[in-house]
Amino acid sequence: MGKSNKWFSIISCLIILFISSADSSCPIDFSYVHTFPWNSSSCRAPVDKSCCQTIQSLLGLGLSKHLKQTSMFYLPNSDAASSCLSDFRAKLASLNIFPSCTNTTSDLVVSPLNCAGIATTEDWVDKLGTSSELDSSCNSDLTGLTRCSSCLDAGLRVSSRLTSFNPNSTKCFYYTILYAAGVVNEYGPEDVRTAACIFGLPLLRSATDTGSNGLSRRSILKIVFGSLGAFIGVLAAWGVIIMYRKREIGRKQDALHEEYVRGVKAKVLPNTGAKWFHIGELEQATGGFSQRNLIGQGGYGIVYKGVLLDGTVVAVKQLLDMDTNGDDVEFTNEAEIISKIRHRNLLALRGFCVTSDAIKGNRRYLVYDFMSNGSLDEHLFNSGSSSRRHLLSWPLRKNIILDIAKGLAYLHYGIKPAIYHRDIKSTNILLDSEMKARVADFGLAKQSTEGESHLTTRVAGTYGYLAPEYALYGQLTEKSDVYSFGIIILEILSGRKVLDTSNSSTVLITDWAWDHVKSGDVSEIFDPIVREDGPKTVMERFVHVGILCAHVMVALRPTISDALKMLEGDIDIPRLPERPLPLGHESFRSSLHSNSSPFTMSSGIRSSISNT
Numbered sequence: 042m043g044k045s046n047k048w049f050s051i052i053s054c055l056i057i058l059f060i061s062s063a064d065s066s067c068p069i070d071f072s073y074v075h076t077f078p079w080n081s082s083s084c085r086a087p088v089d090k091s092c093c094q095t096i097q098s099l100l101g102l103g104l105s106k107h108l109k110q111t112s113m114f115y116l117p118n119s120d121a122a123s124s125c126l127s128d129f130r131a132k133l134a135s136l137n138i139f140p141s142c143t144n145t146t147s148d149l150v151v152s153p154l155n156c157a158g159i160a161t162t163e164d165w166v167d168k169l170g171t172s173s174e175l176d177s178s179c180n181s182d183l184t185g186l187t188r189c190s191s192c193l194d195a196g197l198r199v200s201s202r203l204t205s206f207n208p209n210s211t212k213c214f215y216y217t218i219l220y221a222a223g224v225v226n227e228y229g230p231e232d233v234r235t236a237a238c239i240f241g242l243p244l245l246r247s248a249t250d251t252g253s254n255g256l257s258r259r260s261i262l263k264i265v266f267g268s269l270g271a272f273i274g275v276l277a278a279w280g281v282i283i284m285y286r287k288r289e290i291g292r293k294q295d296a297l298h299e300e301y302v303r304g305v306k307a308k309v310l311p312n313t314g315a316k317w318f319h320i321g322e323l324e325q326a327t328g329g330f331s332q333r334n335l336i337g338q339g340g341y342g343i344v345y346k347g348v349l350l351d352g353t354v355v356a357v358k359q360l361l362d363m364d365t366n367g368d369d370v371e372f373t374n375e376a377e378i379i380s381k382i383r384h385r386n387l388l389a390l391r392g393f394c395v396t397s398d399a400i401k402g403n404r405r406y407l408v409y410d411f412m413s414n415g416s417l418d419e420h421l422f423n424s425g426s427s428s429r430r431h432l433l434s435w436p437l438r439k440n441i442i443l444d445i446a447k448g449l450a451y452l453h454y455g456i457k458p459a460i461y462h463r464d465i466k467s468t469n470i471l472l473d474s475e476m477k478a479r480v481a482d483f484g485l486a487k488q489s490t491e492g493e494s495h496l497t498t499r500v501a502g503t504y505g506y507l508a509p510e511y512a513l514y515g516q517l518t519e520k521s522d523v524y525s526f527g528i529i530i531l532e533i534l535s536g537r538k539v540l541d542t543s544n545s546s547t548v549l550i551t552d553w554a555w556d557h558v559k560s561g562d563v564s565e566i567f568d569p570i571v572r573e574d575g576p577k578t579v580m581e582r583f584v585h586v587g588i589l590c591a592h593v594m595v596a597l598r599p600t601i602s603d604a605l606k607m608l609e610g611d612i613d614i615p616r617l618p619e620r621p622l623p624l625g626h627e628s629f630r631s632s633l634h635s636n637s638s639p640f641t642m643s644s645g646i647r648s649s650i651s652n653t
Contacts, residue, residue, distance in 0.1 A: 066121070066124055067121060067124040067125035067127075067128045068107060068111065068116070068121060068125075069103045069104070069106065069107050069125050069128070070103075070106075071103055071125075071128050071129050071132045072132070073102065073103070073106075073231060074099065074129070074132040074133065074136070075132065075135070075136070077099075077102070077231065077236070078233060078244055078245045079095070079099060079236075079242050079243065079244060079245070080095075080243040080244055080245050081095070081136060081138060083095055083243070084096065084133075084138045084140060085137075085138075091243075092140055092142070093140065093142035094241070095242065095243055096133070096140045096142060097142075097144075098236070098240040098241055098242040099240075099242060100129060100144065101215070101218060101219065101222075101240050102222075102230050102231065102236055102240055102242065103125075103129070104149075104219055104223075105218075105219045105222040105223035105230035105240075106223065106229075106230055106231065107223075108162070108219050108220065108223040108224065109223035109224060109229060109230065112161050112162040112163065113151070113160065113161055114151060114155070114156075114159060114160060114161065114162075114165075114216055114219060114220075115149055115150060115151040115152075115155065115160075116149050116150055116151065117150075117151060118150060119146050119147070119150055122146045122147070122148075122149040122150045123146045125149060126144065126145075126146060126149065154209060154210065154211060155210065155211060155212040155213075155216065156203055156204075156207075156210045156211075156212050156213040156216040157203050157204070157206035157207040157210050157213065157329075158206075158207065159203070159216060162220070162224060165216075165220060166332070167328070167329075167331045167332060167333060168203065168206060168329065168331075169199070169202070169203070170332060173195075173199050174195035174198055174199055175192075175195050175196065175199055175217070175220065175221050175225045176225055177195075178191045178192045178194070178195035179192040179195060179196070179221040179222075179225045179226055179239065180225050180226060180227055181226070181227060181228075182228070182234055183226070183234050183235060183237075183238035183239065184234050188238075189237075189238035192221065192238060192239065193238070193239075195221075196214075196217045196218065196221055196239075197214075199217050200213045200214040200216075200217040203216065203217065205401070206329060218239055218240065221239050222235050222236070222239045222240065226239070316391060316392030316393075316408075317392060317393060317394065317395075318392050318393065318394040318406070318408055319394070320394055320396040320404070320406075322349070322350070322394075323347065323357050323394055323406055323408070325350075326347030326348055326349050326350075326355065326357065327345040327346070327347040327357055328347075330345055330357075330359070331345075334346045334347065336356065336415075337416075342358045342359055342360045342361050343358070343359045343361065344356050344357065344358045344359075345357045345359070346411060347408075347411075353391075354411040354413075355391060355408050355409060355410065355411050356408070356409045356410070356411045356412065357406055357407075357408050357409075358406065358407045358408075358409065359404060359405070359406050360372055360405045360406070360407070360484075372393075372395075372405045372407075372484075376390070376393050376407065378460060378483045378486050378488070379483045379486075381456075382451070382452070382456060382460070384447075384448060384451045384455065385447075385477070385479075386444045386445065386447045386448030386451070386477070386478060386479055386480060387448050387451065387452070387479060387480050387481075388409055388410065388412070388471055388479040388480065388481035388482075389409065389410045390407060390408070390409055391408045391409060391410065392407075392408045393405070393406065393407055393408065394406040394408070409481070410473075412471035412472055412473050412479060412481075413473065413474045414429075414471075414472035414473065414474065414476060415429075415471070415472060416467065416468050416469070416470060416471055416472070417441065417467045417468075417470035417471070417472060417478065417529075417533070418466075418467035418468040418470075420432065420433050420472070421433070421467060421532060421533065421536055422467070422536075422538060430536060430568075430570065431570060433533075433568075433570070433571070434571060434574055435571040435574035435575035435580070436575070437476055438533050438534065438571060439575070439579070439583070440476075440477075440478075441470070441472070441476070441478040441533060442529070442530055442533055442583065442608065443605070443608060443609070444477055444478035444479075445465075445470060445478050445480060445526060445529060446526065446601060446604060446605040446608060447605065448478070448479070448480040449462070449465070449480065449522055449523075449526060449601045450601045450602050450605055452480075452486075452522075453519045453522070453600070453601050453602070454601075454602060458488045458489045459488070459489040459519065460483075460486050460487070460488055460489070461486065461487050461488075461489065461517055461518070461519060461521060461522055462480065462483065462485070462486050462522050462525075463485040463486060463487060463501060463502050463517065463521065463522070464482060464484075464485045464486075464501070464502050464503060464506075464525075465480070465506060465522055465525035465526055465529060466503050466506045466525065466528075466529070466539075467529060467532055469481050469482040470529070485501045485502060487517060489519075499515065500512055500515050502525075504540075505528070505539035505540045505549070506524075506525040506528050506529075506539060507521075507524075507525070508520065508521040508523075508524035508525070508595075509524075509593055510595055511524075518595070519600060519601065520595045520598045520600070522601065523590050523598050523599065523600065523601050523604060524590065524591050524592075524598065526590050526601065526604065527551070527586075527587045527588065527589065527590025527591025527592075527598075528550060528551070528587075528591050530583060530584075530586060530587030530590065530591075531550045531551065531554050531566075531584070531587040531588070531591065532550065534566060534567055534568065534571075534580070534583060534584060534587065535550070535554070535566050535567065535568055536568035536570065537550055537553070537568075538550070541553065551587075551588060551591045551592075551620075552620070554566050554584065554587070554588055555588055555620055558584065558585070558588065558617065563581050563584055564577070566584055567580060579610075582607070582608070582610070582614065583608060585607075585614050585617060586599075586604055586607045586608050586614060588617060589604075589607075589614065589615070589617060590604050592618070592620070593620060594618075597618055
């Protein structure tokens, strides 16, 4: 029994020693120190001052191999780092090289402070995307001064961008070197051309004999001295440059950026009630505006999902093309208008953010409540396995239409002066967790002028949803939104886009629906998914209201208030009038590019289109 316990103890100790050894073993094979044709002459007696640079580059080659194999920058813990340093020094010692300047254990352990919290190549992609300047400049044969210099310049720019995410980062430049050699370059870090250029590793003469276009050792050292240097030396030199620029230029730029931020804030009314966010709050909420949190992108901005410190889920919209005065107008317009209104069918604005700096320039953000079910457009028109169209039953479609009408009715009649949205379309209708519709995106909205029947304004909006009198003459009234609402009704009922381009000619949805109504086959208008889903009389009523709202002639369209009453069955729908002309795609498009109307119409019809 005693012998049994003794053997058990011995086996247990061996297991523990094995596990400990596995945990602390070095994951890098440094045998390349013996086989790679690097020039060790600077590390022979008498030791040259460039020896430390050579040793740093040689160690970097191993770390880059490790990155290529594991997707991990640096080593997971101090035990592994200590083991690797021991192995590396042993390999050098076998060549009678005993440098006093190799890294310490802590230098090789992964840390959030190394470079903007990056630990893996996945983190790298989160910060910079799937492609950067390195991918086009460092991916191939780096033989020759031109190719190598291009790669090094790209590395400096990428390193600067990484440091901007966290100015306290200490190793972004070295991370850039490792990534360029281990991930980007197709030949890999152990290729003599890659090692000579990216790491600046001096090679034996036989390895540098690449012909008239090759790099001599002297040329390599010039590149290394001018662009890379030793890791610590490069960082130090880079820090001096940054400090110098900040001293000479930074003060003036900071003053200009602060003045800009104050100016934009001053344009937004102080009593809007929405919060001014600091950019740091939004960066933390969105994971540094990570690609994984990107939920939408359009002509006016990029939208990210974020979580505030109190747990509130929000959508953060960054406006694009921020250097024009027109974008200031759009930002302040949306900020003022939407922050003053509160309605269950309008998307609520939580706050704004304005920031400016020398690296990223002027940036503006709007922060909204997050709508978990996305946009109406995604449900109606997205095809494939991700399609959510089947979720839109008739009761849901009916309620969405009523929600939109109630939101517009509030804009037109619930506040003074009235607000005209100008860009009602399926992508601007968002759906919350309960599938309640919210009208969103007020960047183009206009407030009405008291005492005037309409506004004459620059045409803005989305082709197909624009009312004719607005597209042709710039005459904006509440009936312009009603026209767009009519288009939305028909899209929701049919699951068909506003413009059908499947044939040689483009057909507007109102013309298509009107043809079916005239021929008596209204049921063909309905999306097959809901064709047998609801009461026919109610569904037909919605079709008639949609056609009436989207009528060419302003005078024949109902107000949004009356349209809502018709939809709910509170008032009768008037007999549908004939459409005086087909509003075809080609004629409508030509009207947007010429000063004359493409429509052949009598003066009476022309008057009706202009009449409110």
